[in-house]
Amino acid sequence: MVVKRREQSAGTATGPEDLDGDVHLPLYRRLQTTIARKISSGEYKPGFALPAELEVARIYDVAPGTARKAIEELVNEGLLERRHGAGTFVRRPDFNNSMLRFFHFRDAHGHQLTPESRIVSRHVEKASGALAAHLALSAGDKVIHLRRLRLWDGKPRLIEDIYLPFALFHPILDLPEDVIGPLLYPAYEAHCSQLVSFVKEEITITDAEAEDAAALDLPSNDMVVTIDRLAMNPSHAPIEWRRSRGEARRFHYAVDIT
Amino acid sequence: MVVKRREQSAGTATGPEDLDGDVHLPLYRRLQTTIARKISSGEYKPGFALPAELEVARIYDVAPGTARKAIEELVNEGLLERRHGAGTFVRRPDFNNSMLRFFHFRDAHGHQLTPESRIVSRHVEKASGALAAHLALSAGDKVIHLRRLRLWDGKPRLIEDIYLPFALFHPILDLPEDVIGPLLYPAYEAHCSQLVSFVKEEITITDAEAEDAAALDLPSNDMVVTIDRLAMNPSHAPIEWRRSRGEARRFHYAVDIT
DNA sequence: GAGTGGTCTAGACCACGAG
DNA sequence: TCGTGGTCTAGACCACTCA
Numbered sequence: 001m002v003v004k005r006r007e008q009s010a011g012t013a014t015g016p017e018d019l020d021g022d023v024h025l026p027l028y029r030r031l032q033t034t035i036a037r038k039i040s041s042g043e044y045k046p047g048f049a050l051p052a053e054l055e056v057a058r059i060y061d062v063a064p065g066t067a068r069k070a071i072e073e074l075v076n077e078g079l080l081e082r083r084h085g086a087g088t089f090v091r092r093p094d095f096n097n098s099m100l101r102f103f104h105f106r107d108a109h110g111h112q113l114t115p116e117s118r119i120v121s122r123h124v125e126k127a128s129g130a131l132a133a134h135l136a137l138s139a140g141d142k143v144i145h146l147r148r149l150r151l152w153d154g155k156p157r158l159i160e161d162i163y164l165p166f167a168l169f170h171p172i173l174d175l176p177e178d179v180i181g182p183l184l185y186p187a188y189e190a191h192c193s194q195l196v197s198f199v200k201e202e203i204t205i206t207d208a209e210a211e212d213a214a215a216l217d218l219p220s221n222d223m224v225v226t227i228d229r230l231a232m233n234p235s236h237a238p239i240e241w242r243r244s245r246g247e248a249r250r251f252h253y254a255v256d257i258t
Numbered sequence: 259m260v261v262k263r264r265e266q267s268a269g270t271a272t273g274p275e276d277l278d279g280d281v282h283l284p285l286y287r288r289l290q291t292t293i294a295r296k297i298s299s300g301e302y303k304p305g306f307a308l309p310a311e312l313e314v315a316r317i318y319d320v321a322p323g324t325a326r327k328a329i330e331e332l333v334n335e336g337l338l339e340r341r342h343g344a345g346t347f348v349r350r351p352d353f354n355n356s357m358l359r360f361f362h363f364r365d366a367h368g369h370q371l372t373p374e375s376r377i378v379s380r381h382v383e384k385a386s387g388a389l390a391a392h393l394a395l396s397a398g399d400k401v402i403h404l405r406r407l408r409l410w411d412g413k414p415r416l417i418e419d420i421y422l423p424f425a426l427f428h429p430i431l432d433l434p435e436d437v438i439g440p441l442l443y444p445a446y447e448a449h450c451s452q453l454v455s456f457v458k459e460e461i462t463i464t465d466a467e468a469e470d471a472a473a474l475d476l477p478s479n480d481m482v483v484t485i486d487r488l489a490m491n492p493s494h495a496p497i498e499w500r501r502s503r504g505e506a507r508r509f510h511y512a513v514d515i516t
Numbered sequence: 517g518a519g520t521g522g523t524c525t526a527g528a529c530c531a532c533g534a535g
Numbered sequence: 536t537c538g539t540g541g542t543c544t545a546g547a548c549c550a551c552t553c554a
Contacts, residue, residue, distance in 0.1 A: 254461075343551035
């Protein structure tokens with residue numbers, strides 16, 4: 001049998017939904033984009049189960065193999081998680097750990113300790129050209145600027161400048177610090193419906209700025225690690241840019257390369 | 259039609275080849291392992307084309323979709339490269355660049371410069387317990403220990419201790435340095451038939467050892483980046499362990515995390 | 517034009533998880 | 536026991552590369 005594309009629903013009660021993206025793109029790619037968008041928008045929330053593969057195929061009027069390939073790609077991206085016999089679920093990535101694992105702050109059992117967080121300031125500013133480029137905004141667009149200290153054993157160990165598009169994150173401005181809690185990404189999800197699924201980081205080692213050395217209680221000639229991070233949602237749209245600085249001696253990093 | 263497994267060749271001239279691995283593993287996984295082994299052993303060399311997908315399916319007596327999935331996995335691992343309309347080829351990874359890109363040694367156009375290489379010493383030693391564990395050897399097994407300096411603009415910038423299993427790499431002991439050249443991995447491939455396809459790295463920042471500071475021409479109280487690397491062949495067997503040290507200020511690293 | 521990988525379809529049976 | 540994902544098969548047509 002040769003059917004390039006099934007005929008449209010023909011009046012069935014549960015007809016096919018429209019797929020995102022250019023009609024010239026492969027079906028599985030368009031379905032992939034569509035599901036990623038539903039995760040970005042919160043229609044599919046972390047922990048929730050997708051419809052079964054055959055059900056997805058039926059909903060979007062594609063062959064089972066095509067639906068399977070779209071889901072496969074999203075699993076490879078880390079957005080979905082398959083559990084044999086149980087279903088396919090939306091993953092909740094944990095990037096707070098991916099930052100903290102760079103540094104040597106562990107308890108007696110070698111477990112990573114979550115640091116205390118102290119928000120030093122919250123401002124609304126106009127984005128510089130460079131920042132706007134990172135966040136896919138226009139220069140002068142409003143951004144929220146958080147400055148935050150992170151402390152282990154009561155000692156300041158990391159200083160962070162965090163920039164967020166005002167349009168998406170304005171609820172964060174008025175939240176009491178104890179409601180935000182020690183980790184920002186769960187707060188983004190709970191109060192702004194923004195999910196971080198991908199990050200890019202750049203790591204550099206430099207002499208400490210005088211201001212940073214003072215904030216981190218380091219000798220003025222000491223060295224710091226600077227980590228620049230761009231965080232993206234499930235549709236790969238940038239939603240946060242931050243620059244973190246910490247003592248260089250505390251730094252440790254492991255990576256697999258292919 | 260329901261056929262769990264095709265009947266064996268039945269006297270055809272080009273019967274199915276045997277697949278590696280436990281018979282309880284999926285066919286595509288066993289085919290994947292088989293192809294990876296052929297790359298490790300040099301039967302499929304970098305740059306060479308695999309048989310066409312349908313031909314692979316015929317050779318190993320599996321369905322086209324199964325052969326395709328095995329190849330797909332190897333493409334995802336970075337061992338193979340597809341070129342639409344042309345064929346599927348064995349990739350040659352370039353890990354020398356993955357090390358060098360950490361450091362800021364670039365020309366006026368921003369291109370990475372390949373450093374001069376100077377092998378300081380070559381010895382045969384007995385592996386310590388820790389080293390043996392890294393290389394999947396037994397403590398006391400013979401290893402080759404190379405110490406190497408890498409220089410940019412005539413200045414020593416990296417010092418490296420490199421350990422290799424003697425059994426696989428003994429030809430490297432007798433090669434003149436100008437035959438080895440500035441990069442080791444091509445020499446491994448050319449003279450020892452060993453291909454590096456995967457690496458794991460750990461990065462730490464510490465105060466310089468006196469000996470390293472002297473070799474790198476740094477102040478005795480300066481800081482260095484230490485990069486520990488384990489290199490593996492296409493079958494994921496470890497074949498090299500090295501520790502490299504360089505000036506911390508020169509360090510820069512970029513990474514995507516999912 | 518011949519041959520390659522890329523996409524899409526269709527459907528069978530197996531292995532696993534949860535109630 | 537039932538529904539889920541995992542594996543495997545079979546074959547059509549399209550898009551691309553290269554001689």
